[in-house]
Amino acid sequence: MPPQLHLSAIAVELGDAVPLADVAGDPELAAQLPALAEGGMAHCRVSGRPVTDLAAAAARAALAVAGDPAVDSVVYATDSPYEQTATKDLWQLLTAAGLPQAPGVVVGGSASANLAPALRTAHGLLAAERSEAVLLVTADRITDTTRYQPVGVTVLSDGAAACLVGPEPRGPGYRLLASATVVRADATEVSNSIKAASLVKTGVTRARAELDRRLADPGRPFRHLVTGNYSLATRTFLARLCGLDLTANHAPDVAGTGHAFSVDLLAGLADLQERKLVDPGDRVLVLATSPRSWSMLAFEYTEG
Known part of the structure; x- marks a missing residue:
């Protein structure tokens, strides 16, 4: 029987809040400001840091919340264009998060739904390797496309989040x-x-x-x-x-x-x-x- 999956110690790292009217160089977003305002949107989050830096900041914060436990594996979920390669991005994340010897895997292909395959991957690690703690990190950053997203009538933001996944609860x-x-x-x-x-x-x-x-x-x-x-x-x-x-x-x-x-x-x-x-x-x-x-x-x- 597969192990249970408990999620805890969530931490979030976001870019700076920028009023939508002040986002530069995005004419498609500018044209949709009335529709976005009607939908309840006023700001987006913009970061000049590499997506791996955002991911590492969230990872370090989640580990601190959890009391810096030993981590068996890291699952990194992203749909952002890679700054180098998936492998090098993963290495950067692991190093910056203080986990240079932790095995890691990159998950993507589901855009804003990447949390689901990331959890499936983490659950598989718990079952296959009898892991006690898997660090799940998701991060994305817009670099070369409009921030306007017609599906959902929303505006895309830069940010990361991390949590600890394990077979037993580690606090709330x-x-x-x-x-x-x-x-x-x-x-x-x-x-x-x-x-x-x-x-x-x-x-x-x-x-x-x-x-x-x-x-x-x-x-x-x-x-x-x-x-x-x-x-x-x-x-x-x-x-x-x-x-x-x-x-x-x-x-x-x-x-x-x-x-x-x-x-x-x-x-x-x-x-x-x-x-x-x-x-x-x-x-x-x-x-x-x-x-x-x-x-x-x-x-x-x-x-x-």
Whole structure:
């Protein structure tokens, strides 16, 4: 039987907050300022540091929160263009995080939903190598493209987040109950909003059905839904597809942060914990989405 997966010691590192109107050299973003403001966006996070520096800062902070435990492996999730190669980026991260001898693996290919494959990889390491502590790090930084993201009507931000994953709880955190992912790699980009919404609806609905099939108690309700920092209309739509209303959605500081890829999801879980909005036994549903994949992660909050 595979080991349980517990997630704890979440730490977040973001770029500097910049008003959207002050973002330079991005005419596509400038043209969408009214739509972004209507969706609740006011700032994005911009960093001049390499993405590996952001990742290392989050990693060091997570390790400090956890009491600097021994780390068996590192899973690094990113969808940013590599500054050199995946291997050299990983080496830079491990060295800067103070873990130059830790085995590491790079995970990507799911854009803002990279948290899901990163957790699957970490879970596999716990099972295959009987690891006690896997450091999961996700980081992304925009370098040569617009920050405007039409899918979700949002603005992309630079940032990183890290957490410790293990078979036993290490203080307050979340236990993974089940997960499910639906992929449509063959889907084509469409400008028609109705067709785009239909694709999302099919993906999320199928993922929720598969998640319920895998949950031991699918009828037990979720207290919170954590999503990426998308526009208000997008988050309302996603909440309804998940069978919840917007009051259950937790996407902290949409206006001040923008959408920092998978960082949003770990930041949302950390914020629930820090603001004491979860009690032991509460279920939290995390929806990780990209234009061609939809993942659902069911967690239960524990005090360790």
